[in-house]
Amino acid sequence: MSLIRTVLAALSAALAGALLLLTAPGAYAAGDGLVRQEVTFRGGGGLVLHGTVLGKEGAPGPGPEPGIVLVGGSGPGPRDEYRQEAEAFARAGITTLVYDKRTVDYSLLHRDFGLLADDALAGVRLLQGRSGVDPHQVGLWGFSEGGWVAPLAASRSADDVAFVVTIGGSGYDPLRTQAWNLTTHLHHRGVGAPFRRTMAGPAAQFMGGTGLFPAADYDPVPVLERLRRTPVLALWGDHDTQVPPRESARILRETLARAGNRHAVIGFVADGAHNGHRTSDGFDRIGGPLFHGKKLGDLAPGYAQTMTSWVRAVAAGHPPVSSAAPAPGQVLDSTPVPAHAWYTWLAPALLLLGFAAYPVTALLRRGPVLRPVRWTAGLGLLAVMSALACPFAVYVAGDGATAPVVWGRPAVWLVVQGLAVAVVVSAGIPAAAFLRGGPAPNRATWLRLAPVGLAAAGFVPWAVWWGVAG
Template structure:
């Protein structure tokens, strides 16, 4: 800890009585005056997040004369597939109560700061407690989480140079399926009514190059919701050359530097002083215009035919239809080598000539189905982190282009197989090839839906 600051360890009860641990960082020595304002920092999304992730902000704010509480985020009840903003808000309220009791702090001057996901949590906590005297939001989002996430991953992919159906169609389709399967927590949480119920002064901060929260769309929604609730004590500030967390970025939001945007910490210190003395600015918006290349797009709940269960059934059909064809061929070959072929097999079942196109449908369809989901999962997991999805050709990932080519080949193979099957398929092949054709027929609308047959 720097010599000009002091740290005190604290513990408190969060939601459900869970004990959480944190640190209060305050000015030391002569600067440790009594009657200080304090602020609780609420993490963004992430599992296993420790307090030191926000240590840079805590040190910067403490040097502005504030006492700052940072704490380890809960892991119980919080994971990639499970979380509750209400529960996280109650955790934050436990931290607020603890900070208000610390020596030297004026309990009437304690507020809350939320980053990213914390931008949903902090307003919820503030709406529940009059003990919170102000709210600071950084990279906050006024949209539904699923809408924000699909935009963020798409923005990351576009930043990497990706264009076409993969980013416009396939990526949001995947997220809708994930949400329908219950694997995306709080997908349709609506923050606007909560924002409208916040009565405390609000400081909203956005980096101009935010690639995780749409920086052009979000602030007007915040302002409209606050004013709908009669709250005009808000200050919005945009910082140039800053990213989602208002840290400096040298390359338009791709790289985050350790340093905060110049003037960010000073703004927090001065604004808190004004807000806690009853002089919070009214409807003030300053700073350069944010950069947002694409608008967000609504992500409605899946229709019945898009539901995760239906998609899962389609995958089972593909695995059976496409995978069953070579499996049966392998079994027949093993049986022939073992000399246990049946009389029917000797008569022609095991020796039947392959139907033209059948192996293309089997191999192509199976490769597309498995390969598409493996690649899509990888791209979604890394897209929001601005990782390149591999080599690009005309803005299309090379791997995705290969899968699209195989998808077209599978459709062509299905047509050829269907024609040959109906004309002269051997009796022993009718069921096996019929199942393969059924899989190929279902594959066409499925591949269109997932963007595999779209440019």
């Protein structure tokens, strides 16, 4: 019986080992000189993340190689969006992890850069534990939103993160950055300055003050000031239209110099878009694979070489000294978003309540309805809601929400301006009748007219401030 038990135990162990081999993720080559391995690891909050580790096929070099973790931009972008960068690093002998961004605790209305930084650091630890990778030479690459996340991760664990590379990172907070992005794209579409001022001014203030724009006030400067010893390579496409490249480069250069960082290199990618890929003007992409039906563009000439040679120099113990390339021009300068104030959200809320009071009281008291006042109330509600909805749609859906553009304005904004005129005209009719000596309303009627009258009076300065009258 003991012999049977021994044989069964041996068979069970062999079967378990075989199943483990079958289910373990294996490395595979695609015939392009690279080896890939699918991996899983636990990021912030214990969330399981999925990624791919890429390395150069063939015998390893004389010593362990550096590693790099790619941190993507905004949105739930899958790893395939950064395949070209990952392959470029791997071909240069830099073991690379690219992973699918989390969709848990990350949404259109919620951002937690700290959680994203935890994900990036978990990726660093994964590479540090791989054979053939120098655990002391694993760094981070961050694109766009990743340009905020990668420095934050490095500032939290300087002993683990050996270097930071960013492309298209902003020196401003997310709200000011997005306002510049939208106004730049609106300018490209032919939208005039009045509507652009609304987007960068009161609309941006409203988005931030109401909490509709996530992480609106995140300030990257204090984080950058903590990168005193970490080598940094910060790049922007010279045709970047999503973050202000000239201003962002100045902020990073001045901040890192103030922090005493002597290995901060500031550069620009010739013919590069926001993502460092080929473009003619920043608004198109030339070549490259399709991603969600749109071209990603080929890597701009020299972009990959600039990054990989810099990483190799850092890993060899010779980080380049600080330098800054001449900055390209910008079509538009960014403007500070006004500080959040109570009137940002309270003013439109009071206007909506004032205009809504008249039809509500008519339903509740079943009293007489004055036609001009009814029109004022209805048009006022529609005008305020439309004036708020139009910029909000642009912040959510992008500049495409403004199409078509007529006379330098989005066609829908022309409708909003027409509604504003109608509100003023409809409010003026009963006011003129009263001034001409018409029948005096009784007290009950006065109480019903007061809210809509005050709303109509307050609508005019609000519409001017909001830009509807521009």
